[in-house]
Amino acid sequence: MKQQLRDLLQGGLNSNIRRLDKVEKEVRALLELEPPESPEERLSANLRAGAAGRGDQDPALALVQHLLAERLACPQRALGLFGVGILHLATHKSEESRYVGLDDIGDVEGLAARLDLKAAGPEDALRAGAFTRFLLDAYGLEGMLAFARGMEKGVPLDEVARKATGKSLAMLELQWGETLSREQPAKGLWPFVVWTVGLLRPYRLFCILLVVGILIQTAYATMMPIWLNDLFDDGITAQNAAVIWRTLALLVGGFLVTSAAGVAIDFSVSTLGPRALNDVRTQVFSKLLALSSRSLNHFKSGDIVSMFSADMQVIENAIVRAVPGIVSKGFLMLGSLITAVILDWRMAIATISLLVVAFWLPRRVGRLAVRAAYARKVEDGKLAGFIRESVQLLPVIRILGIGAHRREQFDGHIDDIYQASHRQFLMGELTGRVTVFAISAAQLGIIGLGAILSLNGTVSGGVVVAYIGLLLAFGGSAGAIAALLPPAIQAVGSWQRVSTVLAQPDDIPEAAAGTVFDAPLERVAFDNVSFSYSGDRLNLQDVSLDTPTPRRIALVGPSGSGKSTVINLLSRNYDATSGSIYLNDTDIRDIDNRSLRSLMAVVNQDTTLFEGSIAYNIRIGRMDASDEELRRAAKAAEIHDFIASLPAGYDTNVGEGGKLLSGGQRQRIVIARALLRDPQILLLDEATSALDAEAEAAINSTLAKVSADRALFSVTHRLASCPDMDLICVFRDGRLVEQGRHDELLRLGGVYAGMWEKQADISIANAGQDVEITVDRLRKIPLFANVPDADLERIRGKLRVEEVEADTVLSIEGTTAGRFYIIARGTVESSVLLGDGSSLTMEILEVGDFFGEFALIEGLPNPTTCRTRHPCLLLSLSRQDLRHIADLHRSTSEQSDLEKEIAATLDRRLDAKLDELMSRRLGSANPKRPAPAQAAD
Numbered sequence: 001m002k003q004q005l006r007d008l009l010q011g012g013l014n015s016n017i018r019r020l021d022k023v024e025k026e027v028r029a030l031l032e033l034e035p036p037e038s039p040e041e042r043l044s045a046n047l048r049a050g051a052a053g054r055g056d057q058d059p060a061l062a063l064v065q066h067l068l069a070e071r072l073a074c075p076q077r078a079l080g081l082f083g084v085g086i087l088h089l090a091t092h093k094s095e096e097s098r099y100v101g102l103d104d105i106g107d108v109e110g111l112a113a114r115l116d117l118k119a120a121g122p123e124d125a126l127r128a129g130a131f132t133r134f135l136l137d138a139y140g141l142e143g144m145l146a147f148a149r150g151m152e153k154g155v156p157l158d159e160v161a162r163k164a165t166g167k168s169l170a171m172l173e174l175q176w177g178e179t180l181s182r183e184q185p186a187k188g189l190w191p192f193v194v195w196t197v198g199l200l201r202p203y204r205l206f207c208i209l210l211v212v213g214i215l216i217q218t219a220y221a222t223m224m225p226i227w228l229n230d231l232f233d234d235g236i237t238a239q240n241a242a243v244i245w246r247t248l249a250l251l252v253g254g255f256l257v258t259s260a261a262g263v264a265i266d267f268s269v270s271t272l273g274p275r276a277l278n279d280v281r282t283q284v285f286s287k288l289l290a291l292s293s294r295s296l297n298h299f300k301s302g303d304i305v306s307m308f309s310a311d312m313q314v315i316e317n318a319i320v321r322a323v324p325g326i327v328s329k330g331f332l333m334l335g336s337l338i339t340a341v342i343l344d345w346r347m348a349i350a351t352i353s354l355l356v357v358a359f360w361l362p363r364r365v366g367r368l369a370v371r372a373a374y375a376r377k378v379e380d381g382k383l384a385g386f387i388r389e390s391v392q393l394l395p396v397i398r399i400l401g402i403g404a405h406r407r408e409q410f411d412g413h414i415d416d417i418y419q420a421s422h423r424q425f426l427m428g429e430l431t432g433r434v435t436v437f438a439i440s441a442a443q444l445g446i447i448g449l450g451a452i453l454s455l456n457g458t459v460s461g462g463v464v465v466a467y468i469g470l471l472l473a474f475g476g477s478a479g480a481i482a483a484l485l486p487p488a489i490q491a492v493g494s495w496q497r498v499s500t501v502l503a504q505p506d507d508i509p510e511a512a513a514g515t516v517f518d519a520p521l522e523r524v525a526f527d528n529v530s531f532s533y534s535g536d537r538l539n540l541q542d543v544s545l546d547t548p549t550p551r552r553i554a555l556v557g558p559s560g561s562g563k564s565t566v567i568n569l570l571s572r573n574y575d576a577t578s579g580s581i582y583l584n585d586t587d588i589r590d591i592d593n594r595s596l597r598s599l600m601a602v603v604n605q606d607t608t609l610f611e612g613s614i615a616y617n618i619r620i621g622r623m624d625a626s627d628e629e630l631r632r633a634a635k636a637a638e639i640h641d642f643i644a645s646l647p648a649g650y651d652t653n654v655g656e657g658g659k660l661l662s663g664g665q666r667q668r669i670v671i672a673r674a675l676l677r678d679p680q681i682l683l684l685d686e687a688t689s690a691l692d693a694e695a696e697a698a699i700n701s702t703l704a705k706v707s708a709d710r711a712l713f714s715v716t717h718r719l720a721s722c723p724d725m726d727l728i729c730v731f732r733d734g735r736l737v738e739q740g741r742h743d744e745l746l747r748l749g750g751v752y753a754g755m756w757e758k759q760a761d762i763s764i765a766n767a768g769q770d771v772e773i774t775v776d777r778l779r780k781i782p783l784f785a786n787v788p789d790a791d792l793e794r795i796r797g798k799l800r801v802e803e804v805e806a807d808t809v810l811s812i813e814g815t816t817a818g819r820f821y822i823i824a825r826g827t828v829e830s831s832v833l834l835g836d837g838s839s840l841t842m843e844i845l846e847v848g849d850f851f852g853e854f855a856l857i858e859g860l861p862n863p864t865t866c867r868t869r870h871p872c873l874l875l876s877l878s879r880q881d882l883r884h885i886a887d888l889h890r891s892t893s894e895q896s897d898l899e900k901e902i903a904a905t906l907d908r909r910l911d912a913k914l915d916e917l918m919s920r921r922l923g924s925a926n927p928k929r930p931a932p933a934q935a936a937d
């Protein structure tokens, strides 16, 4: 056998075997395969598999397919997709498969079919590699192999996907798309120069001025050595005054013209740079406006802001200084080379050979420098985002006492920045230094050669003098390029970030041949609509709803159930993952986007205004509205009288974000803006939840008036307004679980009835001044289920009404201080701190929910931190008050019944919470592998 193998090797297969060996090693590592018994066996398996790759099939692909089939029991149908995919991963840098364009990924089904017929082009191989890498990353080797093994003939791929990953094929493709990097692979200096030239194209006159200036400078520098040669050989050596005077005149004249050309260059670059940069700013800003919320979610706001400040500055500097400098010095070097050939071809060949070597070296270092500059930009963006988040959340950081932890994270960021910038500067400087070093070495070599050749008279003294001049010009140019390279390289990093945004496909949904919707709206329908934000799980599932309009529709349900998502889909902030939404009988995707938007107005809880006057803030609802229409909208929003009472009236400046006005006033301006559009569909997303109770009561009455005769979709946590609604849609876990009128839903006794029961008997009166709760309602709190009426009446009397602003921490995990609370208005987030300092939301507590019961028992610490998400109205009870009531019933030294009951209930709740906490922590420790049982669709 050995002899046989040796013969084969000698038969010219060496290079093939080496390649197969390399591929096999990579594939074994990728698929975690045990190495075979002996090298001979491996060699023979390789050869057998390689030999199977006859005809036009790649022997390496045959080897991978052999390993998949023989060692991993994958069926024939999987060998195309995964064979090509794994081979691609093994032979290319895995990173490459991240950069598949989102538009290019196509569907897995089609890809598998193409690869089955072995018609894989390089793009198919890249896609197969990208899909294989995605499965490996998201579902591990087991998941990938489960997919591959499931691809038996005749089994639909959707079924294979569900079995292997718990997700439908469509969801898997969406998830795959989401994991692809939106960054561009590292680019070099040349593409940046090409981009810059493209940018400058609209400014032809200045470009011509610039090019003429550069050509004049180049011509002068190129001619100078020839004139020096003439001056030396024909003038000074031959004692010819005429030649001397003529050459001197040329040198001085050329000098003056070149100086003028320098001024022209300065003038044109200082015009071109800022103009071109403004164009880039416009492009990026327009792109931001053209990107959907889904695409924007992929960029950090810190990155985007620093793109407009730091990045633009760096690019401008490159366009004004570095690029023109490098181009003109490059021309100069080219001109010098031509002169060198004219002067003496032998010296020129030697010069060119040395220079080729001299340029090759810096190119290699330069590539590393470009990569380092990009890495530095990424780190800068991360730090900017971190600082922004820290400043915004400073109060939360203080209250949670996680300052030291944030400091540690900050140290981590600046450490990363140090590493990245150290590398960036080192590589940038090294590129310059290597360039100078290489050119200087070449210079020395050529001067030496010239001197030796002049000894035996092969070249004249004039040529040597001219060459020295040439090389000085050459060295000077190389030095200048070396100095200009670091800022240019820095600019490539910045440009790369900018181009990552610019390369995103515009995906604000816009119907290609969208129809204008100008009919009266008679119907809104959701037909089996499902949606996922991230591709990871469905946030809305199979929602079907068909309602005539105008009608008032409430969307209710627990936090996170998908209510706001319905608003997002209806307003086409996102498009449904599957299913359709109809206005009358037209799919909203077929409606021209402008026309669709003009049909509707959204008022949500964010009342931030734009910097500018009140009039401006209302008018942006419809730019062509007249002053009279503006006033009418303000009157309908019941804010006109207030505006009229201001000294500057409608011209009053609202300050940054509108901070000179109260929350209620800001919200009325937002409502006036919405009404100015006279929308057929009014979308309210918790429009009053950020306001205090008094402002909420007033604005609710305004909203009730302005929503008549429109299709109103109102997301609300507080059910008090629901009895007046024409339709109530109840959501839970992304599904529309109930729909009907208030009475019907109460009779149904389902989710809505439960929510109503929780909120009923807690009444808010007097614009939030008074909150009442009945004894019967108190009894429904498990803690008080068995407490006698008399005690409950006492507890009711001791409850204190508290009005609390948003973002107030009411109890802190691990501490025993605090009170017992019942929520009458608003929502409260209960969270726990994880080991890595991040916090995990356990529950969103809503009206009728209670928390802080742990405070009622001596020494029992709070298991979670509770923080208000909105301004809240709470009923609270102190430990002392409860104890006082308990003491009234204490006959012996034993615990009273009340205390026993509370302790027992607490035990149960605590157990349940701990179980939930454990499972969530375990779940969050392994986010990459969702259990197939949690099928999202």
Ligand SMILES: Nc1ncnc2c1ncn2[C@@H]1O[C@H](COP(=O)(O)OP(=O)(O)OP(=O)(O)O)[C@@H](O)[C@H]1O
Residues within 6 Å of the ligand: 297, 533, 534, 539, 557, 558, 559, 560, 561, 562, 563, 564, 565, 566, 715, 844
């Ligand atoms: N931009 C987003 N990216 C990813 N997931 C999101 C995004 N917005 C919402 N979600 C998730 O989608 C689910 C539904 O959210 P949605 O905001 O529609 O619920 P909701 O019922 O309106 O909740 P709330 O009452 O708290 O506002 C939640 O699990 C939420 O975490």
